[in-house]
Amino acid sequence: MTAPTPQPAAGRPAALELDDVEVAVPDGDGTRTILAGVALEVRRGELVTIAGRSGAGKSTLLAVAGLLRRPDRGEVTIAGRPTSGLSGRERTVVRRDHVAVVHQSAQLFPSLTAVEQLELVAHIRGRLDRAARERARALLAEVGLAHRMDALPAHLSGGERQRVAVARALMAEPSVLLADEPTAALDPERGQEILDLLAVETRERDLATVVVTHDPVTRSWPDRRLELRGGRLHEAGGPGDDGALT
Numbered sequence: 001m002t003a004p005t006p007q008p009a010a011g012r013p014a015a016l017e018l019d020d021v022e023v024a025v026p027d028g029d030g031t032r033t034i035l036a037g038v039a040l041e042v043r044r045g046e047l048v049t050i051a052g053r054s055g056a057g058k059s060t061l062l063a064v065a066g067l068l069r070r071p072d073r074g075e076v077t078i079a080g081r082p083t084s085g086l087s088g089r090e091r092t093v094v095r096r097d098h099v100a101v102v103h104q105s106a107q108l109f110p111s112l113t114a115v116e117q118l119e120l121v122a123h124i125r126g127r128l129d130r131a132a133r134e135r136a137r138a139l140l141a142e143v144g145l146a147h148r149m150d151a152l153p154a155h156l157s158g159g160e161r162q163r164v165a166v167a168r169a170l171m172a173e174p175s176v177l178l179a180d181e182p183t184a185a186l187d188p189e190r191g192q193e194i195l196d197l198l199a200v201e202t203r204e205r206d207l208a209t210v211v212v213t214h215d216p217v218t219r220s221w222p223d224r225r226l227e228l229r230g231g232r233l234h235e236a237g238g239p240g241d242d243g244a245l246t
């Protein structure tokens, strides 16, 4: 696969907005602030990477962005809808309709074939009809797995499993795609392929994508690179940054 061509996301509507997000966690007798006023806006068609040392709060940030965790303060707006005032049930609906997540490990069901992993997404929504089955096959073909549709996870390579996970995420037709170190378990070449795939899908499907990665290969990408440090997001790759992300 060739590297994606950059297309300006400027002017596109934001699908994900974090405003002044604060998260503190219990620490001994007190609390420790993990996110201290995080602001982030990701437009449709835009891919943003976030780096930062272990424990910096990257996974916490994605959990907040994906409505899996309520921040202690601040607002998360998904597809134009502020979520802080929503009930747990309403948040679940927004998450289901708009957010997809890719993890470090593919987290596939061992007993389901590749195509069944995707069909399950439609089944859970009560919409496993013929069109959904066709879409599942088309998505797997799109991520380069046309020949592996009926394979079980145990018979797929790590890179192939991660491709299934990406296709499964797309099956839900999200507007926001969140990936937490999706390349960490892969060799550099397979990792680059997954990152390229995420970038291509971001553009083709007009997704607002956030990828947490330590991977220096992201330097080849044209999109915004951020670093989470001291509970806040900073631009990475500016003057004085040699690209050696910690």
Ligand SMILES: Nc1ncnc2c1ncn2[C@@H]1O[C@H](COP(=O)(O)OP(=O)(O)OP(=O)(O)O)[C@@H](O)[C@H]1O
Binding pocket: 025, 026, 034, 052, 053, 054, 055, 056, 057, 058, 059, 060, 061
């Ligand atoms: N519910 C919780 N209770 C206590 N501490 C927590 C909780 N959730 C997260 N933390 C702490 O918050 C900090 C940030 O964790 P987080 O998983 O977001 O970091 P990370 O940047 O993703 O790290 P890594 O690169 O290792 O994945 C860590 O010190 C973690 O132990």
Ligand SMILES: [Mg+2]
Binding pocket: 058, 059, 060, 180
């Ligand atoms: Mg993490």
